[in-house]
Amino acid sequence: MPSTLRLFLGALCIGFAPVFVKLVTLPPSLIGFYRCLFAASALFVLSRGQRPSPRTKHAWVIAAGFVFALDLYVWHRAVLFAGAGLGTILGNTQVFYTSLFGLFFLGERLRLRFWFAVALAFAGVYLLVGFHSTPSEHYWAGVSFGIVTGIAYALYILCMRQAEAQSGLTSGQLLAEVSLVCAAVLFVVCVSEHSLRLPSGAEWGWLVALAGVAQIAGWWLISGSLRTVPVSQAGLILLTQPTVATLLGALLFGEALGLAQISGALLTFGAIYLGATGRRPPVKLQPRIADK
Numbered sequence: 001m002p003s004t005l006r007l008f009l010g011a012l013c014i015g016f017a018p019v020f021v022k023l024v025t026l027p028p029s030l031i032g033f034y035r036c037l038f039a040a041s042a043l044f045v046l047s048r049g050q051r052p053s054p055r056t057k058h059a060w061v062i063a064a065g066f067v068f069a070l071d072l073y074v075w076h077r078a079v080l081f082a083g084a085g086l087g088t089i090l091g092n093t094q095v096f097y098t099s100l101f102g103l104f105f106l107g108e109r110l111r112l113r114f115w116f117a118v119a120l121a122f123a124g125v126y127l128l129v130g131f132h133s134t135p136s137e138h139y140w141a142g143v144s145f146g147i148v149t150g151i152a153y154a155l156y157i158l159c160m161r162q163a164e165a166q167s168g169l170t171s172g173q174l175l176a177e178v179s180l181v182c183a184a185v186l187f188v189v190c191v192s193e194h195s196l197r198l199p200s201g202a203e204w205g206w207l208v209a210l211a212g213v214a215q216i217a218g219w220w221l222i223s224g225s226l227r228t229v230p231v232s233q234a235g236l237i238l239l240t241q242p243t244v245a246t247l248l249g250a251l252l253f254g255e256a257l258g259l260a261q262i263s264g265a266l267l268t269f270g271a272i273y274l275g276a277t278g279r280r281p282p283v284k285l286q287p288r289i290a291d292k
Helices: 003-014 016-020 028-046 059-082 084-093 094-103 112-129 139-166 172-195 201-221 231-237 240-253 257-275
Strands: none
Touching: 003 016, 003 201, 003 231, 003 240, 016 201, 028 059, 028 172, 028 201, 059 139, 059 172, 059 257, 084 112, 084 139, 084 240, 094 112, 094 139, 094 231, 112 231, 112 240, 112 257, 139 172, 139 201, 139 231, 172 201, 231 257, 240 257
């Protein structure tokens, strides 16, 4: 399966995450903790027969776990304080950060067409998810959390790319260890917030679905693609996630989906196509001595 298709399918899977989160009434940090705990447990079982490289390195794995915990923490609060629409838009500014990181550190070259695609994508996402027009008391705090979400999301994409290239772990083992680190970090957060409690009733099922669809299936597909898909292109394809989330919200919860939202969906997918074809090959760098 082509890497870009795997990445697109992974983005579709993580598009289900907001639906499952909406069906759970636990505090946001606790949802993230259980999601990662359940995912790590299942992934360790699924990947137990796989053999990692003898020269396994865990630095990037730990970094990815910490950054993913930060991403979940700030994104939930951006949605809570600034609104789901603006919180999602700000979180998806990761496209801008991943493009800059790819440009300055990975030798990727961007055409003007790509930057037009980025602008088109933001316009599409804006129309698709809407805007929170009545600021609350904590509105600017939510905006700040949203900006940090974009940075954390971009860093997570980059850390996962580096972890896959250098850790020596298979995709399943990598996701299991990253999920475990993330769960450990969020456990400490939940203890400090005094929010720890067991799920009740149907919450167990929704949390298992969240872990299985978004964490395991979604990020397994995504992590297996990040090594071969340019960072700038990967960031743009992941904009599929808010598109899917909004469409599912309309279908399952009766959330409004008018002409503006439909237009936004079309703009977003058009931007994904333009972004996928609007880049130059990365600059070939001489190997470093440490790589010999």
